[in-house]
Amino acid sequence: MKLKFLFLILFVSVVLLGCHSPNDHSSLSQCKKHFKAQSYKVALEKCRIGAESGNLDSQWLLANLYIKGLAGEKQPEKAYEWLEEAASNGHTGAQRELGKAYLFGKHIARDGDSAVKWLKLAVREQDVEAQFLMGIYYLGDKQRNNDQASAINWFKKAAAANHKLAINNLAWIYSTSPNPSLRNGMQAVKIMQPLIKRSPDSAVLLDTLAAAFAESGDFKKAIDYQKQAIDNLKSEVKGAVRQGYLDRLKNYESNKPWRETVPEWSENEDYDKEKGEDVKNDENEQHEPVMDA
8 A cells, every 4th residue: 555655656746747847947948038138039939838838937928929919910819818827827927917908908808807806816926016907996987886995995005115106096086086085185295296206297197296286275286287287298198188187277277176086097008198198107117028918
């Protein structure tokens, strides 16, 4: 009986060793090497070999190659097959990006439940961007009721790691929520001012600071910062987004704070661009590469 048991242990050990051969590690090394060197066609082959052998990092990089079309045409279907494979096997970046894809309906059908499923797995590993995206989920959209209290909770987690957009969105809710128990204009001003010092020409941040001063009752500063925000809008920002900036200015000129339940930009992956510009969160580069899902 003991001999049979020992034989079983040896058999399992051999099988496990066979799943992680030296060639698998070599393929991963070559996959990363050629990806970083931007030799994408070679990387595609090396990453494919590693991905098919079950290596998570190879699966992640292969998904990036396919989604961005770095080695040829974009192939979103293949990208998401490998992304889900990596996510299912515990790759945090893949879990975050799959959740993000479901949240915004990029290349796959929007599905809030699936978005939360994958994002919650990523936040277990303290993924700051996933925490931020959970906040975006709770902002709500036309198909889903918002829960600003939960959004605040998630934005606070990401803001604790100096996530610029999380701080901005936290201040935005403090300044514009229709729920008086969630508003805190002075706190919004406090957390926004350091961001403005670092990015004084950011239309998005100036817009939020203006809303914060309006909520605090300082309409003179609100008007001043809102005018600065409008002046710093990029020329290509038009339509409803630009009009929103102008509407807020009119409110402040009438000594009225701004109230907003569901931000227009919460429905789009380009949530920062929808407000007027591309705000880079340069203090929180976590995963390389980051998919443009």
